[in-house]
Amino acid sequence: MAQTLPSAVAWWARMRPDQPAVVLGDDTLTYGEYKSWSDRVAAMLIADGLEPGDRISICAANSLAYVALIMGTIRAGGIVNPINFRYTPREIAEQCDATQPRFVFADADFGKNVAASGRKPRPIDDIDALRSGHAATIAHDPDPDAPVVIIATSGSTAKPKGVVFTNRSMTAYAANWALEETSSAAGARVLSLAPLNTSAGFVQLMHYTTQGCTIFMLPKFEPMTALRLIERERITCFGAVPAFFEFIAALPEFANADLSSLRLATAGGARVSRQLLEAYRAKGIIIRQIYGQTEIGGNATMMPEHLALDAPEKCGWGSVFMDLRVVHPDGSDCAPGETGEILMRSPSMMLGYWRNPEETARTIRNGWLHSGDIGALDDQGMLTFIDRLKDLIISGGLNISAAEVEAVITEFPGIVEAMVIAAPDTKFGETPLAVIHGPAEIDVRALIEHCDANLANYKVPRYVAYSREPLPRLATGKLSKPAVRARYADAYTQLPRVR
Structure with missing residues (x-):
């Protein structure tokens, strides 16, 4: 042994x-x-x-x-x-x-x-x-x-x-x-x-x-x-x-x-x-x-x-x-x-x-x-250490896969596209911010209830931003996370905290 x-x-x-x-x-x-x-x-x-x-x-x-x-x-x-x-x-x-x-x-x-x-x-x-x-x-x-x-x-x-x-x-x-x-x-x-x-x-x-x-x-x-x-x-x-x-x-x-x-x-x-x-x-x-x-x-x-x-x-x-x-x-x-x-x-x-x-x-x-x-x-x-290549949010020392949260959000009726990025947080360092797109604004409270039912509480977005326009994409056709991060860098200062 x-x-x-x-x-x-x-x-x-x-x-x-x-x-x-x-x-x-x-x-x-x-x-x-x-x-x-x-x-x-x-x-x-x-x-x-x-x-x-x-x-x-x-x-x-x-x-x-x-x-x-x-x-x-x-x-x-x-x-x-x-x-x-x-x-x-x-x-x-x-x-x-x-x-x-x-x-x-x-x-x-x-x-x-x-x-x-x-x-x-x-x-x-x-x-x-x-x-x-x-x-x-x-x-x-x-x-x-x-x-x-x-x-x-x-x-x-x-x-x-x-x-x-x-x-x-x-x-x-x-x-x-x-x-x-x-x-x-x-x-x-x-x-x-x-x-x-x-x-x-x-x-x-x-x-x-x-x-x-x-x-x-x-x-x-x-x-x-x-x-x-x-x-x-x-x-x-x-x-x-x-x-x-x-x-x-x-x-x-x-x-x-x-x-x-x-x-x-x-x-x-x-x-x-x-x-x-x-x-x-x-x-x-x-x-x-x-x-x-x-x-x-x-x-x-x-x-x-x-x-x-x-x-x-x-x-x-x-x-x-x-x-x-x-x-x-x-x-x-x-x-x-x-x-x-x-x-x-x-x-x-x-x-x-x-x-x-x-x-x-x-x-x-x-x-x-x-x-x-x-x-x-x-x-x-x-x-x-400079930055992460992986699409990862670290909230209170806990790792959150943005892709995992995005997959749950896009199951919600009316959401066509979703991207999750990190927003600064005084308590946890970072917290998830969801940027969503669909033909009409959705019920944010119902969305959060859906996330609560399918994700551990620390993974649930604390902020939700709605975009009337499709989210930016790369030349390859993939959604552009860098462009979303740049566009919504300060969004948390203007959005209500939903949790």
Whole structure:
């Protein structure tokens, strides 16, 4: 069972059985309990017919039972397929149709949507019941190169793709950053704000428990709760989108808060402002810009602490086992300062997209992952992220495929064409703005109700602009997203917010 995620948990269960692995509210899961609970889960799943390679879908809020189910599935040789608990029955059905899970587990709040999707949910209470009991012996020995998770990601296509990681790729990611950043060594205390159904939440759980850290999870992000937890629990590592750092800094209590325990603070998904950097530097904390992508395994770069304040627009070098290139459209390397597509190569990169060889071949070429992002490397090899090639909106750290939202909007009666672009948002950074065209103006409220029924709430447009004229097109006849972005760049300032 060498270089597997369960073997890492077993190691820490032997070395530090009483150290907390995951803390959620008033409940604590030690490494010893983590191993024994997940072993019992694995034994149950195998007894219920799970075979290596079978998928287990989970639609639930963060809980310790969710954590045990993840590791138990991997220990049994299964593949975890987290489902976004914000998804509508339609979205759940689409994901399950793609992954064909053996079982779908859900908590009480989301079982109804799973049932409405056409799948029979198993209560996550079944996992809670296994928290104590006799030790379980598992005959199955996980394969280091076997897939362990399918993480849905939104990109340029209308339907999310499933990013596949293996035991080896996920443990390689943890080992990579253990060499790079000693602040997250064994025993470090990490604040994680992301749901386990997201790549950020899942990767952080695997990353930090493989390294023997303690992860503190919050059911949802509340600035005051996060601030007090950092103080009370002496959190040493905290990574989030810049907006979360800003919400915490905006609290009156921030000025006198004791954040001296923080040794590693990272921000990604949006540019870190000079004002935000200075607010935290006044408290002795250097926020370090990162760049990453689900497909590469998580973070690809991190700004060196001693350079983070001098060049806040840069994202740093690649980590120890991460190669970076920026290339022209013909594949040749750009000169320092020239912009091009960011390419990455690492042992932590995805195996591919689940049962999608065409997209996998387009994304991974000659061993390099083509990010679909535009950037530049300086003469020291330090990356600056410039823009996205993919048609992606990042709202509050969550990725939204514009194509997916457009596909739902055009199902609504009377809409001939639709394009979705990003509008600035003070709370989430970006939010969807829909530009629609049809023979007559449509009922916007009814359109939003249609979107609510078919899209997770964070994907639903907050603004809707109606165009009497057909939307602009390229010479090829395709709709022109750049022209729409330019024409409606300031539309959000004049449109009523519909959500």
